[in-house]
Amino acid sequence: xxxxxxxxxxxxxxxxxxxxxxxxxxxxxxxxxxxxxxxxxxxxxxxxxxxxxxxxxxxxxxxxxxxxxxxxxxxxxxxxxxxxxxxxxxxxxxxxxxxxxxxxxxxxxxxxxxxxxxxxxxxxxxxxxxxxxxxxxxxxxxxxxxxxxxxxxxxxxxxxxxxxxxxxxxxxxxxxxxxxxxxxxxxxxxxxxxxxxxxxxxxxxxxxxxxxxxxxxxxxxxxxxxxxxxxxxxxxxxxxxxxxxxxxxxxxxxxxxxxxxxxxxxxxxxxxxxxxxxxxxxxxxxxxxxxxxxxxxxxxxxxxxxxxxxxxxxxxxxxxxxxxxxxxxxxxxxxxxxxxxxxxxxxxxxxxxx
Amino acid sequence: xxxxxxxxxxxxxxxxxxxxxxxxxxxxxxxxxxxxxxxxxxxxxxxxxxxxxxxxxxxxxxxxxxxxxxxxxxxxxxxxxxxxxxxxxxxxxxxxxxxxxxxxxxxxxxxxxxxxxxxxxxxxxxxxxxxxxxxxxxxxxxxxxxxxxxxxxxxxxxxxxxxxxxxxxxxxxxxxxxxxxxxxxxxxxxxxxxxxxxxxxxxxxxxxxxxxxxxxxxxxxxxxxxxxxxxxxxxxxxxxxxxxxxxxxxxxxxxxxxxxxxxxxxxxxxxxxxxxxxxxxxxxxxxxxxxxxxxxxxxxxxxxxxxxxxxxxxxxxxxxxxxxxxxxxxxxxxxxxxxxxxxxxxxxxxxxxx
DNA sequence: TTGTATGCGTTATCAC
DNA sequence: GTGATAACGCATACAA
Numbered sequence: 101x102x103x104x105x106x107x108x109x110x111x112x113x114x115x116x117x118x119x120x121x122x123x124x125x126x127x128x129x130x131x132x133x134x135x136x137x138x139x140x141x142x143x144x145x146x147x148x149x150x151x152x153x154x155x156x157x158x159x160x161x162x163x164x165x166x167x168x169x170x171x172x173x174x175x176x177x178x179x180x181x182x183x184x185x186x187x188x189x190x191x192x193x194x195x196x197x198x199x200x201x202x203x204x205x206x207x208x209x210x211x212x213x214x215x216x217x218x219x220x221x222x223x224x225x226x227x228x229x230x231x232x233x234x235x236x237x238x239x240x241x242x243x244x245x246x247x248x249x250x251x252x253x254x255x256x257x258x259x260x261x262x263x264x265x266x267x268x269x270x271x272x273x274x275x276x277x278x279x280x281x282x283x284x285x286x287x288x289x290x291x292x293x294x295x296x297x298x299x300x301x302x303x304x305x306x307x308x309x310x311x312x313x314x315x316x317x318x319x320x321x322x323x324x325x326x327x328x329x330x331x332x333x334x335x336x337x338x339x340x341x342x343x344x345x346x347x348x349x350x351x352x353x354x355x356x357x358x359x360x361x362x363x364x365x366x367x368x369x370x371x372x373x374x375x376x377x378x379x380x381x382x383x384x385x386x387x388x389x390x391x392x393x394x395x396x397x398x399x400x401x402x403x404x405x406x407x408x409x410x411x412x413x414x415x416x417x418x419x420x421x422x423x424x425x426x427x428x429x430x431x432x433x434x435x436x437x438x439x440x441x442x443x444x445x446x447x448x449x450x451x452x453x454x
Numbered sequence: 455x456x457x458x459x460x461x462x463x464x465x466x467x468x469x470x471x472x473x474x475x476x477x478x479x480x481x482x483x484x485x486x487x488x489x490x491x492x493x494x495x496x497x498x499x500x501x502x503x504x505x506x507x508x509x510x511x512x513x514x515x516x517x518x519x520x521x522x523x524x525x526x527x528x529x530x531x532x533x534x535x536x537x538x539x540x541x542x543x544x545x546x547x548x549x550x551x552x553x554x555x556x557x558x559x560x561x562x563x564x565x566x567x568x569x570x571x572x573x574x575x576x577x578x579x580x581x582x583x584x585x586x587x588x589x590x591x592x593x594x595x596x597x598x599x600x601x602x603x604x605x606x607x608x609x610x611x612x613x614x615x616x617x618x619x620x621x622x623x624x625x626x627x628x629x630x631x632x633x634x635x636x637x638x639x640x641x642x643x644x645x646x647x648x649x650x651x652x653x654x655x656x657x658x659x660x661x662x663x664x665x666x667x668x669x670x671x672x673x674x675x676x677x678x679x680x681x682x683x684x685x686x687x688x689x690x691x692x693x694x695x696x697x698x699x700x701x702x703x704x705x706x707x708x709x710x711x712x713x714x715x716x717x718x719x720x721x722x723x724x725x726x727x728x729x730x731x732x733x734x735x736x737x738x739x740x741x742x743x744x745x746x747x748x749x750x751x752x753x754x755x756x757x758x759x760x761x762x763x764x765x766x767x768x769x770x771x772x773x774x775x776x777x778x779x780x781x782x783x784x785x786x787x788x789x790x791x792x793x794x795x796x797x798x799x800x801x802x803x804x805x806x807x808x
Numbered sequence: 809t810t811g812t813a814t815g816c817g818t819t820a821t822c823a824c
Numbered sequence: 825g826t827g828a829t830a831a832c833g834c835a836t837a838c839a840a
Contacts, residue, residue, distance in 0.1 A: 130542070131599060131602070131623065131833095133832095133833055133834085134833070134834065134835095135833080143810075143811085144810065144811045144812080145811090145833090145834080145835095146810080146811065146812075146813095146834095146835075146836075147809090147810060147811075149834065149835055149836080150810090150835085150836085153835075153836095158809070159809065159810085160809065160810090163809080163810085175591060175595070175599075177591075177595065177596055177599030177600055178600070178833080178834070178835095179538075179539070179599075179600065179602065179832090179833055179834070180535070180538075180600035180601055180602075181534075181535045181536075181537075181538035181539040181544065181602065181832080181833070181834085182535075182539055182816090182832075182833030182834035182835085183600075183833080183834055183835080184535040184816090184834095185533070185535040185536055185539060185815090185816045185817065185818090185832090185833080185834070185835095186815075186816050186833085186834050186835050186836085187816090187834085187835070188816085190535075190600070191600070192600070194578075197560060197563075197579075201560060205559070205560065206551065206555060206559065206581060209551075209579075209581045210581050210583065210584055213581055213583070213593065214583060217593060217596075222593065222596050222597055222600060223581075224548075224578040224579065224580060224597060225551075225563075225578065225579040225580070225581060226578060226579070227560060227563045227564050227567055227577075227579060228564075229564065229567070229568060230564055239567065239571055239576065241531070242531065242534075242571075242576050243576055243578060245485065245531045245533070245534065246533070246534030246535070246538075246544065246545070246546070246576060247534070247578075248535065269485065342753035342756075342757070343753075343756075344757070347757075369754075370753050370754055370757075373753075373754050373757045373758065374753070374757050376757075377757040377758065377759075380759075398754070399696035399697075399724050399727075399728070400723075400724055400727050400752070400754035400755070400758075401754070402696075402697075403696070403698070403701075403724075403727045403728050403730075403731040404727065404731065404754075404758045405731075405734075405759075485817095487816090487817055487818090488817065488818070489817080497826075497827085498826070498827045498828075499817085499818085499827090499828095500819085500820085500826080500827060500828075500829090501825090501826060501827070503817095503818070503819060503820090504819090504820095504826090507819080512825065512826095513825060513826080514825060514826090517825080517826085532817080532818070533816090533817050533818070534818095535816080535817070535818085536816075536817030536818035536819085536832090537817080537818055537819075538818090538832090539816090539817080539818070539819095539831090539832045539833060539834090540817085540818050540819045540820080540831070540832050541818085541819075541832085542832075
């Protein structure tokens with residue numbers, strides 16, 4: 101319908117020639133239904149439905165077992181379509197990926213998906229379209245409309261419009277940024293580390309990827325709070341794209357403002373690398389004059405000279421709050437998790453750049 | 455059911471405290487249905503269905519317009535649930551993410567998703583569980599069974615078992631690795647570049663992440679083919695994890711085999727960085743003695759000294775083959791794409807390490 | 809304790 | 825040209 105074809109990014113993805121496995125003949129075998137299970141267990145479809153939905157108490161244990169066995173034998177999985185139709189929602193949870201490059205996205209989604217599965221949900225990920233081709237209704241709209249998901253977990257890519265839409269239709273949304281404490285804490289940690297290295301002028305370097313980045317904002321806020329508490333000047337904000345000239349430009353700004361001695365808290369290790377590179381070319385001494393600290397403990401940052409100072413976070417632990425929220429929303433209340441204190445979730449890994 | 459909670463990786467992901475938006479009251483508003491549209495257009499539901507499905511020819515133009523207007527007014531989106539139920543399959547395409555860290559995964563998925571949308575499909579991504587917690591039936595099983603997707607696109611995470619399963623149920627699967635030409639070509643390019651730099655001994659460095667990596671295998675094959683064609687010794691294979699000691703160990707092996715002069719084609723830029731780092735510490739001169747070339751044109755690789763030689767691929771172009779396969783499978787045959795030649799999709803970006 | 813009947817929203821067949 | 829009607833697979837109120 102919409103005519104335009106893939107806009108989009110440029111470099112690196114390396115995917116290739118495709119071979120298609122066509123459906124066997126053309127007719128796709130019908131999947132096993134609850135009727136099949138019922139037949140095999142010698143009960144009615146409704147009994148199957150009841151048993152499989154946990155109404156196990158008021159049934160003959162023998163029957164329950166038979167039904168379960170039959171379902172297992174046949175590898176029966178209730179059709180989301182039928183279920184969604186009658187319930188009004190499905191067992192799917194949609195994870196909305198951030199439109200920012202999140203280094204450990206795969207890990208995050210995997211952990212979340214495993215959790216969801218333990219709660220009886222099935223997680224799928226939605227990657228929002230790039231800025232360029234935002235359409236109406238959005239793709240998320242379609243996904244939600246079709247899936248009727250039990251919930252949506254926003255990792256950062258949810259637009260305000262989509263959020264409104266979801267709230268409008270009463271779909272539970274887990275937004276991590278409303279009461280986020282971890283990302284501000286990360287910023288605080290960066291600032292505190294630079295401060296401990298003797299820096300009294302601290303700047304924050306955003307990744308310039310054209311979009312608002314909730315992670316970056318939250319972290320910059322943390323940096324700002326630290327500065328305020330310690331009577332330092334409010335941090336300058338610079339925006340850096342991942343090339344030498346952009347980084348050099350940002351450094352120029354900072355030198356203009358601070359002179360030759362200051363610390364930079366960076367959105368991530370890549371930004372930090374760019375600034376370190378530019379600083380060296382500009383003859384700024386690292387770490388003596390300029391201190392740099394990133395976030396992510398990327399392997400690259402640990403394999404270069406000078407080795408990057410960075411903030412390292414534990415994926416599983418950092419997801420604890422999201423998981424807790426999920427359990428609270430949908431949970432059987434069973435496994436009430438402990439929230440690990442922030443300083444166990446995230447910590448500074450000192451390197452040679454600060 | 456399964457007891458275990460999130461196993462998984464350790465570092466970096468940075469997600470945080472969550473706030474839940476609960477459904478308005480508890481009852482979720484029912485979406486507008488074709489019946490609503492029918493009422494508003496003063497026709498029957500079946501007429502709505504016909505018109506909206508393009509059976510517009512044999513209808514009174516007035517009626518057609520009325521129906522369309524009503525649908526637009528109400529923001530009507532056909533329920534995929536109902537649709538899937540009657541059709542037997544949904545409009546979903548499941549993109550299976552690789553279990554390997556694919557640098558540009560987000561870009562890849564975004565491009566693919568945009569394409570799918572143009573074809574009338576909705577893409578969702580599935581992240582297969584980590585090795586540790588492979589379960590039976592797999593999560594993919596559940597996703598597919600519940601979604602009844604129109605197809606599955608494998609980016610690398612599809613297990614043999616899942617592939618069998620999908621073929622068994624007649625679900626079209628796009629596997630890129632069966633007739634992959636791009637990844638071998640990347641390997642060839644790496645080898646040719648090292649060769650052009652005077653290296654007659656060439657090794658391949660895998661990323662040691664515990665899993666079989668179809669990308670890496672295909673690329674190593676390409677390296678091997680180049681060597682065979684140019685009467686070089688078959689490349690040694692080493693496995694490198696992203697820390698100095700592992701890289702040093704790998705280098706030791708290679709020095710033992712080749713002496714102090716050889717080239718290394720690396721799975722990606724991170725592996726390359728690790729080897730460069732280790733080589734420098736071992737007193738091997740880069741690029742004079744050891745040549746190193748990566749893949750991905752990661753920004754980090756371009757922001758360090760020595761700047762990494764790498765192979766750079768165009769995401770959109772490299773997806774052309776997959777997209778073509780998709781169009782062939784589902785397409786209206788309309789936009790028959792040109793396949794760009796490989797040397798326009800991918801190219802060597804010489805740096806200071808080769 | 810189990811089975812029957814109904815409806816969810818859609819499409820497809822077939823009357824009118 | 826248009827509109828009833830029957831599935832699709834599931835869950836559930838209700839009857840047995």
